[in-house]
Amino acid sequence: MLRLFAWAAAVLAVLLLSLGYTIATGGGQPDATPTPPEASGSVAPSGSATASVEPTPTATVAPTPGTPLGTIEIHGHESPTFGFEPSAVTVTTSGWYTVTFVNDGAIPHNITFADGTTIAASGGETATGTVFLPASGLDFICSIPGHADAGMRGAVAISGS
Numbered sequence: 404m405l406r407l408f409a410w411a412a413a414v415l416a417v418l419l420l421s422l423g424y425t426i427a428t429g430g431g432q433p434d435a436t437p438t439p440p441e442a443s444g445s446v447a448p449s450g451s452a453t454a455s456v457e458p459t460p461t462a463t464v465a466p467t468p469g470t471p472l473g474t475i476e477i478h479g480h481e482s483p484t485f486g487f488e489p490s491a492v493t494v495t496t497s498g499w500y501t502v503t504f505v506n507d508g509a510i511p512h513n514i515t516f517a518d519g520t521t522i523a524a525s526g527g528e529t530a531t532g533t534v535f536l537p538a539s540g541l542d543f544i545c546s547i548p549g550h551a552d553a554g555m556r557g558a559v560a561i562s563g564s
């Protein structure tokens with residue numbers, strides 16, 4: 404009986420040892436799992452690749468035609484003489500410009516460019532328009548009868564072309 408018990412104890416000890424070994428080996432497996440995170444980390448670059456597609460819509464906004472390069476302010480008056488101030492304007496680059504016409508007089512005046520663009524303002528008022536200035540420059544007058552001959556003439560020159 405004693406030998407049988409000893410044998411059974413030995414078998415049990417072997418079982419426990421093998422079970423303990425299995426647990427120890429199983430406990431070692433979790434240490435090998437850090438590899439998958441690296442694989443999931445490689446997914447991130449593909450996500451940023453999709454983000455690089457977004458700048459495309461912004462590029463289509465840039466070529467908007469007629470975007471003013473700057474603003475030119477010109478005053479007009481009939482006293483003490485008919486004229487523009489300044490009458491000689493110079494900008495560096497050909498292109499679209501915003502023109503602010505300030506009528507310092509008491510009667511209506513306008514700026515009429517050689518291409519037909521007209522910006523008119525009543526006495527004491529201000530008007531704004533947009534004009535394309537070619538590389539050759541552009542002359543302007545007040546188109547109200549008699550005003551150009553009285554002195555309301557001017558020109559815009561392009562210096563950088």
Ligand SMILES: [Cu+2]
Nearest residue numbers: 512513545550
């Ligand atoms: Cu005038």
